[in-house]
Structure formats: structure tokens, C-alpha cells
Amino acid sequence: MSVTTTLANVPDAPPAYLSVCFLGRFATSVGGMPVERWRAGKSRSFFQYLMLHRNRVMTRDQLRDALWPEAEWHASSSSLKVACCGARSxxxxxxxxxxxGSPIRLLHRDGGYLLDADDTWCDIEEFRDRVHExxxxxxHGRADQAAESLTRAIALYHGDFLAGQDEDWIAEAREYxxxxxxxxxxxxxxxxxERGDSDEVVALGQRTLQIDALHEPTYQDLIRVAGLLGQPEQAMRWYQLCERRLHRLIGVEPSTDTRRTLNQVLNGRGRPLASGPRGTRTGAGRTRA
Structure with missing residues (x-):
């Protein structure tokens, strides 16, 4: 999933001197002004790596392995200096x-580099904090507070971490x-x-499949909801979509749990879905209060 991200469409993003978005298309602003161009070939990647590890010293070896994994290094190599100078500029x-008086400091320290910045907002930090919260x-059994924090976190997830960039260090962070x-x-x-809110289950299921089209627990929930609503044909369509994607993308069949869930629905083993707080949809354009 790749969505164009701007700082303006991130919910509840507070004003900050340095603002950075990693989720989706990378975006940075300094003093309220978007950064449109980066000087030197690796200056942007250099900043991204240090921002990901903000307030920690990254050694030369760590930076070289991340940003120039195939390069041979010599004592006279100046690529790191060039990238650092470009990012500072x-x-x-x-x-x-x-x-x-600069709120952003890009420091050379202890044989490595450190990004130290005051008045900073970063979407991945906010996202991570809200998920953990x-x-x-x-x-602790606080379901309502949990739902509020997790909903705020998902609202920040505009796309995969640094969508469109493919370095190994990016792929590792992306999966996290x-x-x-x-x-x-x-x-x-x-x-x-648990609330019996079928509309919300389907919406969250679709949101999940945008991130991971092979997420079988989601298909199982969508099949289960269709069955509870008395829609076995819809349950079969969700199963067939799961089956096609698994076969096409990784060459496997749906799991035993997914097949069992479908069979339970087709055999009529279920119960009516309880009406949720917003009502539950029982058919196209119809809502049961």
C-alpha cells in the first residue's frame, strides 16, 4: 500500500520546527516549510537513517552498511562527510x-553521527507510542481507552514505511x-x-488487507461475519478471494482454520450477529437498528 503523505493530512500532528513523515511517501518540513530538494546523493537517506535512530550515535560502519551496502571503503572515502554536509545544508x-541557536544539530561524535533536535514531531514515533499505549x-482491561489509542495509531498509518524505497534497513523497519x-x-x-458491529469488522478487515493481502485471520473474520449475517454466498466470495491471492502470490492453499471457518458457515453453524452500537448492515443499503 502506498499513499501520498503530506504533513497537512496527518491527524493531530502538532506544530513543530522539524516534522517528519515516514509512513507512506516521505515528507519533511523545517520551520513550517516543506523540504523539496536534498543536496548530495545520499543526504536524504543519511537523514532518514539518523532520524529513525534519533538521539543515538550511529557508527560509520552502521551508516556505511545501511547506505552503501555494496561499496568498498578506504580511509580516504568521503561519502559520509558529503552526505552529512548535504543534510546539514x-x-x-x-x-x-x-x-x-539552531534547533537541529547533526553532530559528529564518538566515531559516528548523531541527530539531536528540539521541537520535533515524527509520525512513526507517534504511531509507535499510540500502539504501545x-x-x-x-x-489492563480498559477496552474503550485501548480502542481510542489504537484508532489514533491506525489513522497515522498512511502507507508502508518509506514506501517506494527498497534498501535492507528500510525493509526491516517496514516490517516492524x-x-x-x-x-x-x-x-x-x-x-x-465482540460488539456485534459488522460494518466495523468489514471496514477494519478491508483496511487490514490493504496492508497485508494474505492475512488469513482477517479473511476468517470476514467469512464469519458473512455467516452470522446469513450471507453464505458472501462468505464463499471472501474465501475465494483469499484462495486466489494465496495461490497467486505464494503458491499455497488456505489454512485448515480458514477452510474450517467456511465449512462452519456453509453448514449453518452460527448464531445471529448481535446488533452493534451503530447498527449492523444486513444487506446492501439496509441496516438493522
Missing amino acids: TLGASKNVEGA GMQHRS YRSLALGALDVLRSTAM
Whole structure:
């Protein structure tokens, strides 16, 4: 999933001197002005890597392995210096701790580099905090607070981490944030099932499949909801969609659990779905209060 992200369409993003969005299309603003161009070939990647690891010293070896994985290095290599200088110039960052009043400091320290910045907002940090907050609420039995925090987190997930960029360090971070999103959606979908809110289950299911088209627990819930609403044909269509995608993308068949869920629906083993707080949809254009 790839959605164009701008700082303006991120909900509840507070004003900050340095604002960064990683989820979806990368976007940065400094002092309220969007950064349109980056100087030097790797200056943007250099900043992205340091921002991901903000307030931590990243060694030369870590940066070289991440940004130039195939390159051979020599004592005279200047690529890191060039990338750092380009990032400093683009961001108006200082190279000193007490640098000319700049809120952004790109420091050379302990044989590596460190990004230190005041007045900063970053979508992945906010997203991660809201997911962890929601899971903590859930572990303490605070279902409403958990749903609120997790819903805010998912609203920030405009697309995969640095969509369109394919370096290994990006792929690793992408899977981490994708797993957080899927975990949050699983909890929200389970909560909607418990409330009997079929509309919400379907909406959350579709949102999940935008992130992971092969997520079988989601197909199982969608099949189950169709059965509880007395729609076996819809249950079969969800199963067939799951089957086609699994076969086409990874060459496997649906799991035993998914087949069992479909068979239970087709054999009429279920119960009417309880009406949720917003009503439940029983057919196209019809809602049961």
C-alpha cells in the first residue's frame, strides 16, 4: 500500500520546527516549510537513517552498511562527510551542540553521527507510542481507552514505511511498523466482533488487507461475519478471494482454520450477529437498528 503523505493530512500532528513523515511517501518540513530538494546523493537517506535512530550515535560502519551496502571503503572515502554536509545544508542544521541557536544539530561524535533536535514531531514515533499505549490499556482491561489509542495509531498509518524505497534497513523497519499496524487492527477487529458491529469488522478487515493481502485471520473474520449475517454466498466470495491471492502470490492453499471457518458457515453453524452500537448492515443499503 502506498499513499501520498503530506504533513497537512496527518491527524493531530502538532506544530513543530522539524516534522517528519515516514509512513507512506516521505515528507519533511523545517520551520513550517516543506523540504523539496536534498543536496548530495545520499543526504536524504543519511537523514532518514539518523532520524529513525534519533538521539543515538550511529557508527560509520552502521551508516556505511545501511547506505552503501555494496561499496568498498578506504580511509580516504568521503561519502559520509558529503552526505552529512548535504543534510546539514538542507536542514539548516548545526554541527555543534551549541550551534548558532539552531534547533537541529547533526553532530559528529564518538566515531559516528548523531541527530539531536528540539521541537520535533515524527509520525512513526507517534504511531509507535499510540500502539504501545493501546496495548497497555488492553492488558489492563480498559477496552474503550485501548480502542481510542489504537484508532489514533491506525489513522497515522498512511502507507508502508518509506514506501517506494527498497534498501535492507528500510525493509526491516517496514516490517516492524507493518506488524504494529496489523496487531492494532487485529485488536480493533476483535473488539468490533465482540460488539456485534459488522460494518466495523468489514471496514477494519478491508483496511487490514490493504496492508497485508494474505492475512488469513482477517479473511476468517470476514467469512464469519458473512455467516452470522446469513450471507453464505458472501462468505464463499471472501474465501475465494483469499484462495486466489494465496495461490497467486505464494503458491499455497488456505489454512485448515480458514477452510474450517467456511465449512462452519456453509453448514449453518452460527448464531445471529448481535446488533452493534451503530447498527449492523444486513444487506446492501439496509441496516438493522
